[in-house]
Amino acid sequence: MIPIVVLSGFLGSGKTTLLQHALAYYKGQGLKPAILMNELGDVNLDGSLVNGQAPMKEMLSGCICCTIREDLGVELMNLAEEYKPDVIIVECTGVANPMEIVDAVTDASMYSAMVLQSVITVMDARQFLDFASGNVRSKSFRLMQDQLRCASKLIINKTDLLAAGELQKVQVLVKELNPYALTVSTQRSDVEADVFFSIQREDRIDVLHSKESIADNGNDHHSESHLHAHDDPADHDHHNHDLDHDHGHREHYHSYDHVVVHTHFFGQPVPRSRFEQLFRSLPAEIYRAKGIVRFLETEGQMMFQFAYRELEIIPIRPQKPVNDVAVLMGENFSASEIEERLRTLETAEKPWISS
Numbered sequence: 001m002i003p004i005v006v007l008s009g010f011l012g013s014g015k016t017t018l019l020q021h022a023l024a025y026y027k028g029q030g031l032k033p034a035i036l037m038n039e040l041g042d043v044n045l046d047g048s049l050v051n052g053q054a055p056m057k058e059m060l061s062g063c064i065c066c067t068i069r070e071d072l073g074v075e076l077m078n079l080a081e082e083y084k085p086d087v088i089i090v091e092c093t094g095v096a097n098p099m100e101i102v103d104a105v106t107d108a109s110m111y112s113a114m115v116l117q118s119v120i121t122v123m124d125a126r127q128f129l130d131f132a133s134g135n136v137r138s139k140s141f142r143l144m145q146d147q148l149r150c151a152s153k154l155i156i157n158k159t160d161l162l163a164a165g166e167l168q169k170v171q172v173l174v175k176e177l178n179p180y181a182l183t184v185s186t187q188r189s190d191v192e193a194d195v196f197f198s199i200q201r202e203d204r205i206d207v208l209h210s211k212e213s214i215a216d217n218g219n220d221h222h223s224e225s226h227l228h229a230h231d232d233p234a235d236h237d238h239h240n241h242d243l244d245h246d247h248g249h250r251e252h253y254h255s256y257d258h259v260v261v262h263t264h265f266f267g268q269p270v271p272r273s274r275f276e277q278l279f280r281s282l283p284a285e286i287y288r289a290k291g292i293v294r295f296l297e298t299e300g301q302m303m304f305q306f307a308y309r310e311l312e313i314i315p316i317r318p319q320k321p322v323n324d325v326a327v328l329m330g331e332n333f334s335a336s337e338i339e340e341r342l343r344t345l346e347t348a349e350k351p352w353i354s355s
């Protein structure tokens with residue numbers, strides 16, 4: 001039986017950071033992990049962060065819990081047959097409804113030698129608290145709550161972004177949502193690996209339990225929480241992904257919620273200060289962005305990560321050529337407006353010429 005560890009959690013909460021820890025742990029134990037990675041966009045930037053560390057299959061341009069859910073079992077079996085791993089880690093998109101994933105994995109385990117080991121949910125403590133204390137109950141917040149409820153292990157991450165006293169508040173709220181999960185608070189998803197990544201039989205998830213925990217917390221959680229990506233009709237030329245799942249999948253639950261995913265390929269380097277300024281002034285509905293960019297002022301490519309208002313930029317040395325690209329994700333934002341702003345960046349002149 002190959003244990004399947006599912007990494008769930010809202011956009012930018014720290015799943016890939018956790019995945020790196022998991023890979024290091026399994027390899028340190030002499031085990032062979034494999035990865036199934038799912039991204040909403042058609043470029044897998046997270047994949048390049050763990051590239052080469054373990055066999056990996058990618059499921060791009062859709063969310064495994066819905067548009068490409070049926071492929072999940074097939075991809076898991078392909079991984080299992082091809083690489084004979086000791087454990088498979090599935091990293092979901094940040095908008096995946098975890099119950100759908102649990103269902104898909106348990107379906108797969110009916111016809112192949114796999115078993116769901118655990119659902120580890122990572123949360124951005126700052127974002128959770130801001131959502132929880134806001135008056136508007138956004139759809140993203142409902143999804144985040146479902147991701148928490150579904151976890152067998154739960155990580156309250158990014159505690160460095162909390163003020164004194166706030167962590168306790170988050171812990172109480174989280175406990176109310178999910179009293180069953182083993183819960184820890186971390187920075188950079190740095191968990192006690194033995195406990196969190198264990199693939200021992202006795203540490204296996206109680207799936208039924210999780211299902212009940214969700215059912216207890218709202219009888220129509222699917223229609224409430226399932227986010228649907230949405231194609232901005234004004235923006236067909238700009239690599240928007242139509243992830244609206246209106247295609248008659250059998251047990252798919254529809255709602256009017258939607259996520260926008262927008263991809264922009266840069267044609268040239270951009271001024272760093274204006275790039276940073278753009279991210280500082282993004283609409284609050286854009287929760288997550290990542291990509292690769294070149295700046296006018298410096299040589300080489302940079303990877304940027306924008307997760308709930310925090311921007312990180314790090315130099316990279318890709319082993320093979322990679323595009324300069326930005327992928328932005330959020331709820332109900334205008335993709336055409338963002339596209340316009342990104343394009344304007346590219347028309348900027350070199351700073352030493354313009355100023």
Ligand SMILES: Nc1nc2c(ncn2[C@@H]2O[C@H](COP(=O)(O)OP(=O)(O)OP(=O)(O)O)[C@@H](O)[C@H]2O)c(=O)[nH]1
Binds near residue numbers: 010018160186189307
């Ligand atoms: N301040 C702070 N930043 C963190 C922490 N953990 C992760 N990050 C940063 O948050 C950003 C997102 O982290 P990822 O691990 O890529 O998040 P993710 O959940 O895989 O993102 P998606 O796959 O896009 O949903 C990166 O810039 C990380 O460096 C933390 O504890 N504190």
